[in-house]
Amino acid sequence: KQEVTQIPAALSVPEGENLVLNCSFTDSAIYNLQWFRQDPGKGLTSLLLIQSSQREQTSGRLNASLDKSSGRSTLYIAASQPGDSATYLCAVKAAGNKLTFGGGTRVLVKP
Amino acid sequence: DAGVTQSPTHLIKTRGQHVTLRCSPISGHKSVSWYQQVLGQGPQFIFQYYEKEERGRGNFPDRFSARQFPNYSSELNVNALLLGDSALYLCASSLEASSSSTDTQYFGPGTRLTVL
Numbered sequence: 001k002q003e004v005t006q007i008p009a010a011l012s013v014p015e016g017e018n019l020v021l022n023c024s025f026t027d028s029a030i031y032n033l034q035w036f037r038q039d040p041g042k043g044l045t046s047l048l049l050i051q052s053s054q055r056e057q058t059s060g061r062l063n064a065s066l067d068k069s070s071g072r073s074t075l076y077i078a079a080s081q082p083g084d085s086a087t088y089l090c091a092v093k094a095a096g097n098k099l100t101f102g103g104g105t106r107v108l109v110k111p
Numbered sequence: 112d113a114g115v116t117q118s119p120t121h122l123i124k125t126r127g128q129h130v131t132l133r134c135s136p137i138s139g140h141k142s143v144s145w146y147q148q149v150l151g152q153g154p155q156f157i158f159q160y161y162e163k164e165e166r167g168r169g170n171f172p173d174r175f176s177a178r179q180f181p182n183y184s185s186e187l188n189v190n191a192l193l194l195g196d197s198a199l200y201l202c203a204s205s206l207e208a209s210s211s212s213t214d215t216q217y218f219g220p221g222t223r224l225t226v227l
Contacts, residue, residue: 004153006153034216042221043219046215091153097159098144099144099146099203100156101146101153102153103151103152103153104153
């Protein structure tokens, strides 16, 4: 059974610092891994999707890496801003076409 | 183009009642998935439908059921509501129900269900 873990559960940083969010999964037989952002009480916004054959994906200040063999992904957010405050979720897609999510990392960027 | 839409936005029910949640996928998407997100946790997979057929089911009791209509919209039904069913219910649509690594799921805003 696939299990996804995100550590830490919460993170607080001053504005301008780089954010590093971690995601680990137990079964390396995945099709892709996605990072999502969720604002309080809202739905999920897809940030980056990394295919199983890829090592990393970049979009603006966001960069996500994937090491399938070790079951790890890292999301880097450069030069954090107060608007980056949200919960960040990672999810893996494997057999059965469902997404398995981690518990999320709640981020607070202090001005 | 409109994204995934869900209705209602919020819902309050009492224990033992029944609820129906609705989802309209992105135009051209044929697959709809449902997820339950309890406060403070990540979403949990409930169902996936493609071309009106169930393609996947998560570890939820039979009180949970769903269906997909010819226009690809979907309903999630929950019978005999329990306090523990209080959650944000998310709908996601995708082009297909394939194992393609590029087949992305797009999420709606969710329906917040409160069971008293």
